[in-house]
Amino acid sequence: MTIDYLGNATEEDLPLLKIPYFLNTVRVGWPSPADDYIERPIDLNEYLIKNIAATYFVRVSGDSMINAHIGDGAILIVDRSIEPKNKMIVIASIDGSYTCKRLILKPKVCLVSENPKYSPILIAKESELEIAGSVIAAINTY
Amino acid sequence: MTYALVDCNSFYASCERIFRPDLKTKPVVVLSNNDGCVVALSKEAKELGIKMCEPWFKIKDQFIRQGGVAFSSNYELYADISSRVMQTLEQLAPKIEIYSIDEAFLDLKGIDSCMQLDQFGSQCRDTIQQWVGMPVSVGIGPTKTLAKVAQYGAKKYTKTNGVVDLSGQERQKKLMSLMPVGEVWGVGKKINKRLNELGIFTALELSEMNIQFIKKKFSSVLGRTVMELRGHSCIGLDEQRPIKKQIMVSRTFSKQVRDLDSINEAVSDYAVRACEKLRKENQYCTIASVFIRTNYFRKQDKQYSGMLSYKLPYPTNDSRDILFAVKSISKKIFRENYNFIKAGVLLSDFYDEGVHQPDLFASQEKGRRGGKELMQTIDRINSSGLGKISFAAQGIKKSWSMKRQFQSPRYSTNLQELLVVK
Numbered sequence: 001m002t003i004d005y006l007g008n009a010t011e012e013d014l015p016l017l018k019i020p021y022f023l024n025t026v027r028v029g030w031p032s033p034a035d036d037y038i039e040r041p042i043d044l045n046e047y048l049i050k051n052i053a054a055t056y057f058v059r060v061s062g063d064s065m066i067n068a069h070i071g072d073g074a075i076l077i078v079d080r081s082i083e084p085k086n087k088m089i090v091i092a093s094i095d096g097s098y099t100c101k102r103l104i105l106k107p108k109v110c111l112v113s114e115n116p117k118y119s120p121i122l123i124a125k126e127s128e129l130e131i132a133g134s135v136i137a138a139i140n141t142y
Numbered sequence: 143m144t145y146a147l148v149d150c151n152s153f154y155a156s157c158e159r160i161f162r163p164d165l166k167t168k169p170v171v172v173l174s175n176n177d178g179c180v181v182a183l184s185k186e187a188k189e190l191g192i193k194m195c196e197p198w199f200k201i202k203d204q205f206i207r208q209g210g211v212a213f214s215s216n217y218e219l220y221a222d223i224s225s226r227v228m229q230t231l232e233q234l235a236p237k238i239e240i241y242s243i244d245e246a247f248l249d250l251k252g253i254d255s256c257m258q259l260d261q262f263g264s265q266c267r268d269t270i271q272q273w274v275g276m277p278v279s280v281g282i283g284p285t286k287t288l289a290k291v292a293q294y295g296a297k298k299y300t301k302t303n304g305v306v307d308l309s310g311q312e313r314q315k316k317l318m319s320l321m322p323v324g325e326v327w328g329v330g331k332k333i334n335k336r337l338n339e340l341g342i343f344t345a346l347e348l349s350e351m352n353i354q355f356i357k358k359k360f361s362s363v364l365g366r367t368v369m370e371l372r373g374h375s376c377i378g379l380d381e382q383r384p385i386k387k388q389i390m391v392s393r394t395f396s397k398q399v400r401d402l403d404s405i406n407e408a409v410s411d412y413a414v415r416a417c418e419k420l421r422k423e424n425q426y427c428t429i430a431s432v433f434i435r436t437n438y439f440r441k442q443d444k445q446y447s448g449m450l451s452y453k454l455p456y457p458t459n460d461s462r463d464i465l466f467a468v469k470s471i472s473k474k475i476f477r478e479n480y481n482f483i484k485a486g487v488l489l490s491d492f493y494d495e496g497v498h499q500p501d502l503f504a505s506q507e508k509g510r511r512g513g514k515e516l517m518q519t520i521d522r523i524n525s526s527g528l529g530k531i532s533f534a535a536q537g538i539k540k541s542w543s544m545k546r547q548f549q550s551p552r553y554s555t556n557l558q559e560l561l562v563v564k
Contacts, residue, residue, distance in 0.1 A: 051273070052226075052229060053225075053226040053227075053229035053230045053233075053273055053274060054226070054230070054272075054273035054274065056553070056554060056561070057554075057557070057560050058560055058561045058562070058563050059560040059561070059562050059563070060562075060563060060564075061562045061563070061564055062564050064564060075557075075560065076563070080272060080273050080274070080275065081269075081272065081273045091563060093163035096163050096164030096166075097163065097164060097564075098161075098163060098561060098563045099563055099564050100563045100564070130163070132163075132275070
């Protein structure tokens, strides 16, 4: 890179320096007695998230989990570090896309919707099932 | 000493895959700024013969025909995934050094007394895969350089399952005899060529060289590398993240720019971005510099590049102060009738809050009143994902701004762009 020196940038752009004339008096007072009682505001992250590195948020589309109180547009909190167990709500990858369903391991492995409109998805081979994480909370807004 | 190197496999491409299970086995490439060339590629893309830095327009048609998928770089996503990987490692190992966005060294002191080292490596690998969704390979050795050798083996040979422990000398020698010397940590292109001329082609051959000869012929740094390859640890773990000494934001324009207004907009936009970064580091700066340049590769064009710095009267991280500075510089370095292709803003001479000795006679020795609160509020709004506040100087149309045609959503950092599941 070549550098062209074009003069000092400050010479015309800087405002004139105003020298302050001190007339203020100094105020002295007691600190507020309430200072000792200041608490931190409530932090929902602290309540909802156990393992930040492994937690993702996803948004729900559709009504397939409505009976589990997961409505259309709800935000799910997914913790990938929690091992999915029987009857847990999980995020699973089916045919190249992610879906939210209840995981059933017995007597047969399947993914079940919480809406009678949809039939369960049977998993023929366990190796075909890929669980991305366990849903630990759902946030619905009204 | 025992070190491990944990390295993410095809990091950018793997980040994109976390949210796209349909891409699991497809070739994936990530493109540079302005979608110019390939900066990252998955194993499957490598197998198609695509190379790093290849221009996108050259490979585009064939790549898409072969079922490949391309992404513009999505640095918000990559930075978030990187910090998740590092946080996971912090929980697994007592000490870690973040070496780059996709690599970290671990100090394994004490771990060998609780478990087998290769077992620990597998645990790292499985945990990061499970928690974050990122595939990694792990190399373990008595020095950092040997940990890098081990990691090279872990990545190259699938039989290793992504974990190689090089604690034993026999295995060290075997792997080093298979490793080209150019792959050794600290051996660059130039040194590689000179070593080859001397008949040194493998890591093992380098490790058997006379140290005095290497120090005299090359450098003491390469001498240290030889020591490390022999298993004598010379480079320790650097845990402290150094405080940045300068912040640079520079971009190539999507098309050539000839007018001062566009340059002003671009430079203002970069300045605001640089100020955000500066505030994130809790630093204040007193020097703002701007550069602009034409496209060296267009031989038919007249060439010009200009750079100038502005000394601010007090340390600041207020976007308004920096905007004032960069706009007055760009006015001075701008020239008519040139095709500009790139501009950048550099902030330097950093101070912690309140450390600077103010000028007794400066009119605003502490900056603008309420400036700190205003900037905090702007940063909060902009990071909330709900809206954007920008300065008018940044422009609205931004016809010069980067092309990012294939950018994926910011799945993990923006509430409006979350992954949708059915």
